Amino acid sequence: MKIGVLTSGGDAPGMNAAIRAAVRQADALGHEVWGIRRGYEGLLEGDWAPMPSRACANILQRGGTVLHTARCPEFFKPERRAEAAAKLRLAGIGALVVIGGDGSFRAAETLQREHGILCAGIPGTIDNDLPGTERTLGFDTALNTAVEAIDRIRDTASSHGRLFLVEVMGRSSGMLAVHTALACGAEAVLYPESPDDSYGALVARLHANWLRGKRSSIVVVAEGDDLGSAVAVGERLRREHGLDLRVVVLGHIQRGGSPSALDRIWGSRWGAEAVRRLDAGESGFYLGEVAGALAVLPMARVLGAHPVPPDDLGELVDILSR
Numbered sequence: 001m002k003i004g005v006l007t008s009g010g011d012a013p014g015m016n017a018a019i020r021a022a023v024r025q026a027d028a029l030g031h032e033v034w035g036i037r038r039g040y041e042g043l044l045e046g047d048w049a050p051m052p053s054r055a056c057a058n059i060l061q062r063g064g065t066v067l068h069t070a071r072c073p074e075f076f077k078p079e080r081r082a083e084a085a086a087k088l089r090l091a092g093i094g095a096l097v098v099i100g101g102d103g104s105f106r107a108a109e110t111l112q113r114e115h116g117i118l119c120a121g122i123p124g125t126i127d128n129d130l131p132g133t134e135r136t137l138g139f140d141t142a143l144n145t146a147v148e149a150i151d152r153i154r155d156t157a158s159s160h161g162r163l164f165l166v167e168v169m170g171r172s173s174g175m176l177a178v179h180t181a182l183a184c185g186a187e188a189v190l191y192p193e194s195p196d197d198s199y200g201a202l203v204a205r206l207h208a209n210w211l212r213g214k215r216s217s218i219v220v221v222a223e224g225d226d227l228g229s230a231v232a233v234g235e236r237l238r239r240e241h242g243l244d245l246r247v248v249v250l251g252h253i254q255r256g257g258s259p260s261a262l263d264r265i266w267g268s269r270w271g272a273e274a275v276r277r278l279d280a281g282e283s284g285f286y287l288g289e290v291a292g293a294l295a296v297l298p299m300a301r302v303l304g305a306h307p308v309p310p311d312d313l314g315e316l317v318d319i320l321s322r
Helices: 015-028 039-045 078-091 102-115 139-160 175-184 198-211 230-241 261-279 299-303 311-320
Strands: 002-007 032-036 048-050 093-100 118-123 163-168 188-190 217-222 245-249 285-290 293-298
Touching: 002 015, 002 039, 015 032, 015 093, 015 261, 032 039, 039 078, 039 102, 078 093, 078 102, 093 102, 093 261, 102 118, 102 299, 118 261, 118 299, 139 163, 139 175, 139 217, 139 261, 163 175, 163 230, 175 188, 175 217, 175 311, 188 198, 188 311, 198 217, 198 230, 217 230, 230 245, 261 285, 261 293, 285 299, 293 299
Parallel strands: 002 032, 002 093, 093 118, 118 285, 163 217, 163 245, 188 217
Antiparallel strands: 032 048, 285 293
16 A cells, blocks of 8 residues: 655644654555655645655654645645545555644545545644644644743843743644643733633733732733734733833744654654554544543544633633732
């Protein structure tokens, strides 16, 4: 069997570990892997080549993805998916291992349902926002990167007695923001699923901190928060309350860098497991982790509701910052 492997959407640390494991597990089972470059864009263009086991040497510790990635709105057009399926069949590629997030899995689910191309998914997104799994590739690395950066910012905030708003990624999910806030001891966190009066609660928290003599604070803001970016929140605080503050946008620094041990381990486990299950005749699934154990979920589940940060985490950020 020829198995295609692609990475799609935003890059995430640990993707290379998953690629490496898929290739070498397939080799052990007697299958041939073809690397598809630039995700679904490369799939549409037939941009693929054989990927032997030695092609994966020394990629485990590297961030990003050696197969490169792209976002491809064209793939959501039925006629383009039909073209892609025809090209795969012509090349003899009968199965795909798709490493990506929500949009990548939706595309894979549709491709299998419409054209019978066998698909297996590996969750690769720093947002950690896929249903049914407590972990996605890249989340642990991105979280540690954000916490390390904020620990450094804390030193400056304390030295100057100043408020810092730190923006982390999370366009539609607050998972990264809430976990970052808890891990770095932030005074407050704003994220897409925040309660309606989150701005009022933030002002009240900062005022209470000032009254008890606390002159420096860290507020973590998810880039997709309903109140706007950290820059927008900062401008409003300056305008309405005259606060001396600074805004730091961590941006794509959270995506890059060498993956953590956990992201390497889970990328390796999921890459190998995806190929083993395809070899056994299974398809239409994506992998995950629940309570420390490897989980297998139907690809169609990605079409349902996405997880939100547990309420108790946001509450704990508030309690522990007092």
